[in-house]
Amino acid sequence: MIEAAFSGRLGSFALDAAFRVPARGITALFGPSGCGKTTVLRGIAGLMRLPGGRLRVNEEVWQDGRRFVPPHRRAIGYVFQEASLFPHLSVQSNLTFGLRRHRGPAQIGLEEVVDLLGIAPLFDRPVPLLSGGERQRVAIGRALLSQPRLLLMDEPLSALDRMSKDEILPYLERLHASLSIPVIYISHDIAEVERLADTLVLMEAGRVRAQGPLAELLADPALPLIHMPEPAAVLEGAVIGTDPDYGLSEISVPGGSLVVPGNLGPLGMRRRVRVPASDVSLGRHAPADTTILNALPARIEGAEQTSDHQVTVRLRLGEDGHGAALLARVSRKSWDRLALRAGETVVARLKAVSLADPARDIAPSEPVPPP
Ligand SMILES: Nc1ncnc2c1ncn2[C@@H]1O[C@H](COP(=O)(O)OP(=O)(O)OP(=O)(O)O)[C@@H](O)[C@H]1O
Numbered sequence: 001m002i003e004a005a006f007s008g009r010l011g012s013f014a015l016d017a018a019f020r021v022p023a024r025g026i027t028a029l030f031g032p033s034g035c036g037k038t039t040v041l042r043g044i045a046g047l048m049r050l051p052g053g054r055l056r057v058n059e060e061v062w063q064d065g066r067r068f069v070p071p072h073r074r075a076i077g078y079v080f081q082e083a084s085l086f087p088h089l090s091v092q093s094n095l096t097f098g099l100r101r102h103r104g105p106a107q108i109g110l111e112e113v114v115d116l117l118g119i120a121p122l123f124d125r126p127v128p129l130l131s132g133g134e135r136q137r138v139a140i141g142r143a144l145l146s147q148p149r150l151l152l153m154d155e156p157l158s159a160l161d162r163m164s165k166d167e168i169l170p171y172l173e174r175l176h177a178s179l180s181i182p183v184i185y186i187s188h189d190i191a192e193v194e195r196l197a198d199t200l201v202l203m204e205a206g207r208v209r210a211q212g213p214l215a216e217l218l219a220d221p222a223l224p225l226i227h228m229p230e231p232a233a234v235l236e237g238a239v240i241g242t243d244p245d246y247g248l249s250e251i252s253v254p255g256g257s258l259v260v261p262g263n264l265g266p267l268g269m270r271r272r273v274r275v276p277a278s279d280v281s282l283g284r285h286a287p288a289d290t291t292i293l294n295a296l297p298a299r300i301e302g303a304e305q306t307s308d309h310q311v312t313v314r315l316r317l318g319e320d321g322h323g324a325a326l327l328a329r330v331s332r333k334s335w336d337r338l339a340l341r342a343g344e345t346v347v348a349r350l351k352a353v354s355l356a357d358p359a360r361d362i363a364p365s366e367p368v369p370p371p
Pocket residue numbers: 010011012013031032033034035036037038039040188
């Protein structure tokens with residue numbers, strides 16, 4: 001577990017933020033500009049000593065009423081918005097700089113980092129000639145090679161243009177899938193959070209408004225996420241079948257299974273899919289004749305009117321309504337016409353289901369196990 005609590009004043013800004021998250025996977029600190037995300041991260045790194053601070057990472061107490069472990073004694077890797085590489089050193093020396101500072105057995109080696117982040121082609125490139133995305137990959141590699149027990153990333157993609165972001169996101173997804181180092185990741189881009197995060201800490205004006213599994217918070221009617229212009233549900237499950245003929249795979253998620261484009265094997269592999277609320281329509285019965293591949297029974301949990309003419313319906317997959325959370329954004333007119341109510345079972349028709357983790361796609365040349 002990572003348990004953090006920081007409170008104090010910075011000029012006119014009052015911080016009083018506490019959260020407890022699993023020490024595995026990616027935890028996103030998400031919230032509007034100025035809500036205190038970077039301040040919390042600096043507190044975790046020990047770069048800022050807030051008097052009322054407490055921090056425990058697994059069994060290690062890094063700060064409490066009596067103790068304050070200085071930043072250089074905390075096994076933390078820090079990746080900033082702009083990669084601060086040494087311009088006079090080669091890419092390789094920048095990478096091994098992290099490794100040299102570590103004493104004791106290494107849990108991750110140069111070869112693995114280079115492989116995970118696709119850095120080999122950059123080895124001989126002078127640092128000033130690297131693109132923004134390439135620099136950031138090297139900076140992440142350097143942070144990993146310092147053998148951190150916790151990786152802190154402060155909007156690592158925000159200084160990059162759309163194309164560089166799209167180039168680097170798959171590498172982050174690979175790290176997520178392959179490494180066991182917990183990551184605390186600041187972002188105010190919900191699309192990034194939906195792709196990467198397992199746990200969400202939602203901040204607002206110096207406080208933690210909510211914390212918990214990403215999929216649950218995305219569909220929580222008390223939180224602002226459901227009212228965003230394009231809300232979506234994120235569902236996770238294991239591949240249970242592939243159909244190479246049609247180029248489809250089946251993923252078992254809590255309360256049902258989804259047919260998703262692509263050969264996503266091997267069987268048992270965990271995958272994440274994103275279902276935008278606007279791509280889900282509702283009916284009382286399963287459609288007889290349709291091109292839609294996914295029509296799943298789901299129980300209505302509730303509905304919020306999100307604009308004059310639109311309703312966002314919260315659903316749980318499965319006849320018993322105990323499955324994964326799903327959102328449907330429907331017109332108020334069709335909502336009224338069907339006269340649906342909370343507690344009723346409907347058929348949710350999913351027009352689009354896309355992988356939220358395309359980086360883990362299996363290359364076409366790899367054998368796909370039989371369905
Ligand atoms: N050392 C400081 N002295 C005074 N005020 C500070 C100090 N550091 C941060 N602040 C203020 O604290 C508030 C939170 O800043 P912080 O950088 O943590 O927000 P953030 O959520 O990371 O914002 P952004 O998403 O824009 O990076 C801001 O109002 C900022 O001006």
